[in-house]
Amino acid sequence: MGRLAGKIAIVTGAASGIGAASAKLFAEEGAQVLAVDRPESAIDTVHVGNRSIEPFAADITGDDAPKKIVAAALDRFGALDILFNNAGVSGRAFVEEMTDEMWDRVNAVNVRGMFRLCREAIPALKERARQKGRARIVNTASVMAFDTDYGLAAYCASKAGVGGLTRTLALELGKFNITANYVCPGAIYSGMTQTNFDKPEIREVWEKKAALRRLGQPIDIARGALLLASDEADFITGHELVVDGGLTLRT
Numbered sequence: 085m086g087r088l089a090g091k092i093a094i095v096t097g098a099a100s101g102i103g104a105a106s107a108k109l110f111a112e113e114g115a116q117v118l119a120v121d122r123p124e125s126a127i128d129t130v131h132v133g134n135r136s137i138e139p140f141a142a143d144i145t146g147d148d149a150p151k152k153i154v155a156a157a158l159d160r161f162g163a164l165d166i167l168f169n170n171a172g173v174s175g176r177a178f179v180e181e182m183t184d185e186m187w188d189r190v191n192a193v194n195v196r197g198m199f200r201l202c203r204e205a206i207p208a209l210k211e212r213a214r215q216k217g218r219a220r221i222v223n224t225a226s227v228m229a230f231d232t233d234y235g236l237a238a239y240c241a242s243k244a245g246v247g248g249l250t251r252t253l254a255l256e257l258g259k260f261n262i263t264a265n266y267v268c269p270g271a272i273y274s275g276m277t278q279t280n281f282d283k284p285e286i287r288e289v290w291e292k293k294a295a296l297r298r299l300g301q302p303i304d305i306a307r308g309a310l311l312l313a314s315d316e317a318d319f320i321t322g323h324e325l326v327v328d329g330g331l332t333l334r335t
């Protein structure tokens with residue numbers, strides 16, 4: 085039996101990187117997955133042939149996107165056990181030069197979109213938890229929720245926001261047997277980082293920084309998300325799970 089047998093999950097950012105690996109892993113572990121990503125992404129092709137994964141094209145920042153996404157999961161699968169909010173974007177500019185547009189875009193996807201999707205999904209998660217004894221929210225933050233780097237003000241603020249949002253969700257939803265936790269990936273080879281990490285001089289620096297001396301792969305983070313989504317995590321809530329190969333162990 086899979087670790088998510090009989091579960092129904094929404095995974096956002098599921099066309100690429102961590103989200104694609106998570107949708108696939110959740111499905112392998114027995115879940116039925118609504119795989120959400122932007123219409124311009126590869127969401128309609130990347131999971132073709134996987135009968136446990138239903139693609140759903142939506143930009144999570146759209147006004148009616150949360151309603152449509154949750155309704156699609158309920159229409160297609162009848163309930164919702166797991167919401168994995170993973171879609172995210174980065175953007176690099178020094179604060180002095182950062183435009184309002186960049187600040188707003190990064191925060192709109194990484195934290196506002198996440199908040200709005202959580203709010204929309206809570207009634208369905210509560211209903212499922214009443215029937216089955218548990219439901220889950222898992223959010224993707226970053227080691228940049230507590231660390232920083234040049235040019236990452238908007239990204240760091242958004243990811244610290246993910247931490248605050250998730251801990252508060254955990255507090256508010258605990259009495260309904262809904263857990264809320266967040267993963268903090270380190271340096272992961274994905275769509276977001278590929279261009280940089282394909283440069284050997286950049287890749288080597290980041291490999292060397294991590295105690296485990298390698299970049300993370302999307303599956304490394306998917307496995308962390310799986311743990312938090314599974315029944316094994318019944319007493320884990322409001323937790324920050326750092327999955328970084330030891331990148332942030334020392335200053």
Ligand SMILES: NC(=O)c1ccc[n+]([C@@H]2O[C@H](COP(=O)([O-])OP(=O)(O)OC[C@H]3O[C@@H](n4cnc5c(N)ncnc54)[C@H](O)[C@@H]3O)[C@@H](O)[C@H]2O)c1
Nearest residue numbers: 097100101102122143144171172226269271272274275276
């Ligand atoms: N790659 C890393 O090193 C790293 C490190 C820490 C945290 N993260 C976080 O991991 C998450 C996944 O990123 P990834 O590394 O897999 O990158 P990725 O670019 O491969 O995947 C991100 C996906 O999110 C989707 N997305 C972006 N905006 C969206 C929107 N408005 N609506 C719907 N989908 C949207 C993209 O289309 C893309 O498919 C992000 O939240 C990112 O901030 C990544």
